[in-house]
Amino acid sequence: MLAVTKVYEKYQTVIPKEIRKLMNVEKDDIIEWNINSNGKIELNVRKKVDLEDINGIID
Secondary structure, rough: OOOOOOOOOOOOOOEEEEHHHHHOOOOOEEEEEOOOOOOOOEEEEEEOHHHHHHHHOOO
């Protein structure tokens, strides 16, 4: 899948709708950026964690 976006004045960009739907990206999710050993950019979507998510993990 190829999607193209523009980088705006303050270095902001938009996650294309197709990618948001495919990766289930929602408001307040975290995007992790990495450059792999081949010099390619990799993105990872990390869901925001709140207190309800971790309730009961720590006793």
